[in-house]
Amino acid sequence: MSDTTTTAAVAEKPKKEKSPILFGRTGSLTKAITNYCPGCSHGIAQRLVAEVIDEFEVEGETVGVCPVGCSVSAYNFYSCDMAQAAHGRAPAVATGIKRAKSDNIVFTYQGDGDLASIGMAETVHAATRGENITVIFINNAIYGMTGGQMAPTSLPGQVTQTSPYGRDTDAAGFPIRVCELLSTLDGVALAQRVTVDSPKNVRAAKRAIKKAFQYQIDGRGFTIIEILATCPTNWGLTPADSFTWLQENMIPYYPLGVYKDTGAAEKE
Numbered sequence: 001m002s003d004t005t006t007t008a009a010v011a012e013k014p015k016k017e018k019s020p021i022l023f024g025r026t027g028s029l030t031k032a033i034t035n036y037c038p039g040c041s042h043g044i045a046q047r048l049v050a051e052v053i054d055e056f057e058v059e060g061e062t063v064g065v066c067p068v069g070c071s072v073s074a075y076n077f078y079s080c081d082m083a084q085a086a087h088g089r090a091p092a093v094a095t096g097i098k099r100a101k102s103d104n105i106v107f108t109y110q111g112d113g114d115l116a117s118i119g120m121a122e123t124v125h126a127a128t129r130g131e132n133i134t135v136i137f138i139n140n141a142i143y144g145m146t147g148g149q150m151a152p153t154s155l156p157g158q159v160t161q162t163s164p165y166g167r168d169t170d171a172a173g174f175p176i177r178v179c180e181l182l183s184t185l186d187g188v189a190l191a192q193r194v195t196v197d198s199p200k201n202v203r204a205a206k207r208a209i210k211k212a213f214q215y216q217i218d219g220r221g222f223t224i225i226e227i228l229a230t231c232p233t234n235w236g237l238t239p240a241d242s243f244t245w246l247q248e249n250m251i252p253y254y255p256l257g258v259y260k261d262t263g264a265a266e267k268e
Helices: 003-012 042-056 070-076 090-100 112-118 120-128 178-182 199-217 239-253 262-267
Strands: 062-066 081-084 105-111 134-139 188-195 222-228 257-261
Touching: 042 070, 042 105, 042 134, 042 199, 062 070, 062 090, 070 081, 070 105, 090 105, 090 120, 090 134, 105 112, 105 199, 112 120, 112 134, 112 178, 120 178, 120 222, 134 199, 178 188, 178 222, 178 257, 188 199, 188 239, 188 262, 199 222, 199 262, 222 239, 257 262
Parallel strands: 062 081, 062 105, 105 134, 134 222, 188 222
Antiparallel strands: 188 257
16 A cells, blocks of 8 residues: 555544533632542532532622631632631621622531531521521531531530540530521521432532522522531541441431421412
8 A cells, every 4th residue: 555545544534523521620619629538528518519609600709708627628629709717707707798798699618516616606696687698507517627526516426536435415415406496587598408428419409509599699688508418537437438327327317408498488
């Protein structure tokens, strides 16, 4: 075969089409590599928030507030404006930002030790005032960043660094069910508990976050989405076993569902 024939054969060979991109980095997330432990739910939850920001096309009008805890890293991962708050004070900081910039979407991203312990006063009073902000509440039933101490949401009998024989309800009281508590307040427009342990529940969690943002856009008032999450490192479990523990222990104590929805109530 001559060189001419060989060249023609190569030229006639059809070019391979590029495969379409079916899944990629969410636009509202930076290219930073997350520092969460394997099996931690923070990465899933943060991506869902970012996807909702993208879908509403409000990245340039969104401000996130992160306090102390594992959630403090989130300002490295979101490409929208972010502010850091002192431990527990995210709802207060978010209140100030929203009142100053009422057209912006303002959300907090908080853990259970932060929100339900040192920040409980800020949470309750922002909720009862009906502040038009959205709270993303990660409940993994333990203090994560500071070493695995008992949190306000740690389960009865749960072993932690400060309850090595299990949480004793006679001495430490019972866990706080945040959605149930806040749903009694008039200023709350939406209180819903979700989780991210399966594709079905991940989709449901995203719908809940999207509804919360929509309610904020509509000016309905305070919205909170509680996400039951894992903490394999401080629970002392493998990533796979931590999801099993969540399903068998956390969900029965913290049932998933909508605890208050003013939009749904209006339709009835």
